[in-house]
Amino acid sequence: MLKKYSKYILSLLLIGVTITGFSVLQAQKKTLDISTSNSSIENLEELNSVLNLQTVLRSIATNITPGVVSIDIDGTQSVPSNVNGDPFFQFFFGERENLRHQYNSVGSGFIITPDGYLFSNWHVVQDATAIRVTLADGRSFDAKLIGADTELDIALLKIEGTDLPVVPIGNSDETQVGDLVVAIGNPFGLSSTFTFGAVSGLGREGILPGLQRFIQSDVAVNPGNSGGPLLNIKGQAIGINTAIRSQGGGYEGISFAIPINVARSIADQLFTTGTIERGFLGVVPQALDAISRQSIGLKADEGVLVSSLENRGPAFDAGIKQGDIITKVDGEIVNSPSHLTELIAGKNPKQSVEIEVLRNNTRHNIIVSLGLRPSALVRAENTTDPEETENPSSSVSFKGILFGTPSPNDFRSNGATEGVVVKKIDVNSPFSFIFSQGDIVVAVNNTPIPNVETLKVFLEEQQDKRQFAFAIYKNGYLIYRSIEY
Numbered sequence: 459m460l461k462k463y464s465k466y467i468l469s470l471l472l473i474g475v476t477i478t479g480f481s482v483l484q485a486q487k488k489t490l491d492i493s494t495s496n497s498s499i500e501n502l503e504e505l506n507s508v509l510n511l512q513t514v515l516r517s518i519a520t521n522i523t524p525g526v527v528s529i530d531i532d533g534t535q536s537v538p539s540n541v542n543g544d545p546f547f548q549f550f551f552g553e554r555e556n557l558r559h560q561y562n563s564v565g566s567g568f569i570i571t572p573d574g575y576l577f578s579n580w581h582v583v584q585d586a587t588a589i590r591v592t593l594a595d596g597r598s599f600d601a602k603l604i605g606a607d608t609e610l611d612i613a614l615l616k617i618e619g620t621d622l623p624v625v626p627i628g629n630s631d632e633t634q635v636g637d638l639v640v641a642i643g644n645p646f647g648l649s650s651t652f653t654f655g656a657v658s659g660l661g662r663e664g665i666l667p668g669l670q671r672f673i674q675s676d677v678a679v680n681p682g683n684s685g686g687p688l689l690n691i692k693g694q695a696i697g698i699n700t701a702i703r704s705q706g707g708g709y710e711g712i713s714f715a716i717p718i719n720v721a722r723s724i725a726d727q728l729f730t731t732g733t734i735e736r737g738f739l740g741v742v743p744q745a746l747d748a749i750s751r752q753s754i755g756l757k758a759d760e761g762v763l764v765s766s767l768e769n770r771g772p773a774f775d776a777g778i779k780q781g782d783i784i785t786k787v788d789g790e791i792v793n794s795p796s797h798l799t800e801l802i803a804g805k806n807p808k809q810s811v812e813i814e815v816l817r818n819n820t821r822h823n824i825i826v827s828l829g830l831r832p833s834a835l836v837r838a839e840n841t842t843d844p845e846e847t848e849n850p851s852s853s854v855s856f857k858g859i860l861f862g863t864p865s866p867n868d869f870r871s872n873g874a875t876e877g878v879v880v881k882k883i884d885v886n887s888p889f890s891f892i893f894s895q896g897d898i899v900v901a902v903n904n905t906p907i908p909n910v911e912t913l914k915v916f917l918e919e920q921q922d923k924r925q926f927a928f929a930i931y932k933n934g935y936l937i938y939r940s941i942e943y
Contacts (some may be wrong), residue, residue, distance in 0.1 A: 459491060471700070482498050483923075509850065514691060516690075518693045519652050521641075521913050524595060525568055525623040526686055527567045527568065527871070528564060528566065528592045529565045529685060530564055531565065531583060531588070532590075536896070564682050565582035566683055567686065568625040569617075571624060572620065572624055574599070575729075576601075576614075577687075578613045578617050579611050579684045579700055580607065580613045581684065582685045583615075584683050585870070589603065592649075599617035601616065603618045605730055606875075610670060610722050610724060611670065611719050612720075613714060613728070625689075625695050627695050628689075628694025630719045633690070635658065636655075639655060639691070640690075640691075641678070641683060641686060641689070641713075642759050643679070643682060643842075645685070646681065648682070652678050654817050656675065656676060659808045660673060660674070662714060670716035671800060672716065673697045673716075673717055677699075679702050682805040683699050685698060696715075696717070697718050698716045698718065698721055699713060700702065702714070735806065735807050736804070737803060737805035737811070738802065738828055738830055738904070738922060739813075739826065742764040742765050743761060743795035743911055756785070757791070761784065761785045761793075762795050764778060764780055764782045764815075767940070770927070773903075774827045776824050778824055781817075783904035785815065789811070803831055807890060808830075808857060810825055811825070812827065823849065826839065856913075856917050858888070859882070859883055859889050861879065864878065872897070875887075876908040876909065877899050877900035877931065878913050879897070879898055880898075881895065888941065901928070902916060902920075903923075928940070
């Protein structure tokens with residue numbers, strides 16, 4: 459009998475063991491207690507403030523990102539031929555023409571009006587033969603350059619659209635060190651990248667040639683972020699991200715943005731008049747060191763030396779002399795040459811300003827009627843095919859200096875966008891000590907010189923003059939040189 463049912467008993471035992479094992483495994487699984495909360499943190503009263511900030515940041519990302527665009531550039535650059543610099547080839551064939559290099563690059567921008575006006579940097583679009591703007595939702599538009607200010611590195615572009623998402627504009631004058639800020643852009647082509655940090659400094663100068671006094675922050679900004687917005691915690695643009703301080707080309711904790719109030723002023727001028735007008739004093743200022751300031755009784759951050767003046771320029775005509783120390787402009791203390799340039803450039807041409815100078819240990823107040831600073835404007839209609847610009851169409855010789863039409867490489871190497879290039883210099887020319895070959899002249903005697911044709915007309919009227927003041931772009935810097943002979 460037992461043998462008859464033994465196989466059934468064995469089966470039941472096996473089933474029981476299996477069920478028991480499964481139950482044990484189930485019991486073990488139920489004992490795996492994973493924690494999903496941290497009461498020591500969640501019960502902190504302060505956590506609500508942080509969560510509220512997180513909600514604000516998420517809202518900025520959601521609402522502002524649609525107005526931030528990716529800017530794709532098709533352009534050409536002039537690059538030296540491989541045989542240039544090779545003595546063997548030069549001996550038999552001479553210098554060869556530079557080659558044209560096609561390239562594509564990516565930057566950022568942000569829309570400021572529903573009908574498609576947008577900000578970016580001039581250096582993002584300056585060599586472009588075609589500009590394409592892509593929104594965060596994937597829509598793509600061809601963009602037109604309305605105008606640019608090369609000294610401030612600001613470009614105003616236009617795409618054709620309606621009811622486009624915009625980035626609200628804030629007031630950069632209210633920005634303070636320690637403010638929380640956000641950057642949105644397209645670093646390394648990674649669209650709609652959001653980074654967060656704080657304002658580290660204000661009024662930073664000397665970062666790039668020009669008139670900039672940057673907002674410094676520790677927001678992560680990398681190649682491709684240029685032209686995108688720097689936003690305050692209210693989601694308003696307070697700057698245009700423009701530059702980084704880096705040893706290796708990537709972000710290292712310091713980035714710079716153009717204050718939005720400056721950009722807005724330039725955009726208003728470009729939109730309403732198509733021109734940019736700035737005040738011009740006609741002096742070459744030089745920085746003073748601490749010992750010099752102390753020895754003549756100046757404050758630690760006061761005064762710049764007038765090292766030279768433009769003959770018959772505004773400062774000269776008003777009675778400012780070489781060797782004077784400019785201490786104030788309209789009551790504001792001047793602390794550096796770039797500060798003086800910025801203060802004067804912020805005034806209107808023909809505006810009267812009060813300049814305080816220190817001369818022979820006595821302070822004098824001198825009223826100066828400002829002139830017109832040579833324009834750093836680039837208009838859309840001035841953009842031409844690089845191939846056409848590469849081939850000089852004309853030249854003009856004046857008192858031993860041969861001026862010609864600059865190539866794109868001449869413009870890039872000097873930081874200019876219009877003017878005439880110095881092609882040859884006669885050693886006997888009275889101007890030989892003023893110019894170097896390759897310099898770009900953009901104005902003479904306060905008259906803008908955008909091209910050779912304008913220079914020809916101007917010089918025909920100035921044959922008998924013996925006083926000249928030149929505005930010259932040299933290696934990225936705008937300088938002024940004057941002569942009376």
